[in-house]
Amino acid sequence: MKIITHSDINAVKRAAKAARKTGSSLSYMQWLDHFARQNHQVSGFHELQKICDNGLLMSDDIQELSGGIVHCRFCGCNFVAQLDCDRAEHKKRHRQCEQFLSAMGYLPQQHDRRETTKRQGYMLMSSADTEQQRTGALAVLAGHFDRSLSAAIDGDYWRGHPDFDEYIAMALPNAGFTPAHIKSRLAAEFGEYPSFFNDSYWKPGRGKVARSAPPKDRNGTRKKLFMTLDLSQ
């Protein structure tokens, strides 16, 4: 079965909006139908939306668990496919993940994977090698960062979420799990925001303040970290 994503729907909406602005006599709805037919060979926009919704259940990402529960590997949702409210919840989360992925180019790790990353981090922190200790501390922070980001995707406030480098600076003052010498090394590297949060979740309204180190490449640190972790497994 053909899979239509939320981005496909948005592209049709954008095209219809642009076409409507040209002063044509067709309505927005008629343009939606036009571009749905032209770009996806369906009867109209309604059918396109229906295929998109069904696709969320038909996709290869859906894995059956027991008791009628299914798991979506893409967005990490567990839900009962027979229940309308569960399907609606999944759809919302899935869409938000699609939007995040298309804007940021990656998705935060899901719960199990985050736990593995944190375990790996604690193991590396117990090493005698300071380089490994640094990687370990970053891995634990990455687990917390991805959890905070995942909550931000659910709450639809991820657009304001700090990137990993900024998050490190915010989390460091309360990162009691990090050995003092590694903490000061990371503070010198990433800067430090004083008393930003103590529960490791970033929330809207916790604005940004000047910090002691210049901003870095937005996702470079996180990407590099996961490459190092993969190699050390």
Ligand SMILES: [Zn+2]
């Ligand atoms: Zn999903």
